[in-house]
Amino acid sequence: MLIDAHCHLDFPDFDADREAVLERAGAAGVAHFVVPGTTRRHWDRVLALGTREAVSVCLGLHPYFMDAHRDGDVAALAECLEAHPEAVAVGECGIDARFDETLGAQWALFDAQLRLARTRRLPVVIHCVRANDKVAKRLRQLALPAGGLIHAFAGSPEQARAFLDLGFVVGLGGAATHDRARRLHRAVAALPDDGYVLETDSPDMPLAGRQGERNEPARVAEVCRKVAELRGQSPEQVAADSTATARQLFGLRARS
Template identity: 55%
Template sequence: MLIDSHCHLDFSVFDGDRAQVLTRAITAGVAAYVVPATTAASFEKVLTLSRESIQVYAALGLHPYFMSEHDDEALTALRNALNNTPGVVAVGECGFDARLPDPQRQWQLFDAQLALAREFSLPVIVHCVRANDQVAKHLREACLPRGGIIHAFAGSEVQAERFLALGFVLGLGGSVTYSRAQKLRHVVSRLPDEGFILETDSPDMPLSGYQGQRNEPVRVKQVAEVVAELRATSVQHIGELTTANVRRVLQLNV
């Protein structure tokens, strides 16, 4: 059994064939999907998907990529949603992206969401691009009760160890399937069994061989195959490990 721990099934690119996308994934052995919201406007669609399918789990957060959509009411909307919606498994997708403008506002929004995660005793799903050390510092200072997931991890072995020590697991997705990602592949080969999970970030982060195509949760199986090869083990074993890790971190009942 496999879990896609990070896929944006609410995005409009799936509106025409969402049921078929899920069917393809289920046929490949993908039993559950974590769908992180990115804006306050997306909360209801994400929650509706989770209500309509017991295999879909909702996380709610404000993604740094959409800063222009996070007005003064967005954090209030997030707090209200967390307070009034049972079954939300994490705060996220939240975080920091060094490629994007307005870093001060990004950090303020990230810290505010970490405070909500602490208040509601939820894990966080963290978007972190070219800022592993700084993000780790903010996470350490937040004193979160339940850790969470570093989405699309692409850092060094030292940075990986730092996140693991803070109670986080590392999301492995399309990046690990590229042969040129030698440093990441080396880190993946050395991670502890309890330290990683699988994801696709669908419809983004296409795997090697699928560049320019819409990503789908079915391809989490191919991520598992690459990780199994790097760790000299079976796909079944990787599925068992990562399913247990997602269950533990997000307290899923799958």
């Protein structure tokens, strides 16, 4: 079986055919889905999905949506995490250095969520774009007890090792399927068997040859095959290893 360790099934992109999307994923061998929160306004949608046995949820404030965040959102996040102990992580949160004009606010919001994760002893799901080294430095300073996931990892073998040494795992998705991603391919090949999870970031992060298409969780099976090729392992081994790592990281029930 496979776990899509990061997919935005709450997004409106799936409103017209969400059940069909889940059915296709099941047919492809995907048995569990981890859905992160991105804005306070949409936490209810995420939590509603979490009532399904096949879905686990995270709650967070995403750096891409800085315009949507308001004063009081971090306090509301703390209250929501308290009210919903079924949440398996804090996130999606992090740093997106493509948006220089909001970087100061991003770091303040990120720090606040990291401290929540530390207080609640929850893993943290991190969006990290063009900021691997700076984020690793901050995580080293905080020493989070439950580690977490570096979502959509696209860095070097050395950067992957820095995150692993801090108790994190990396998320492998569509970026790994692109032929030009040679540095990432070297990182994937060098990872330990328990150092990664598989994800789609649906509806985003399209796979090679599918640019411009809506991504969906069924395609985590394609990611699995590509990761297996890069690692010189069977898809069955990669599926088993990534599933075990996702279960360990998020505390998922064994039957999921």
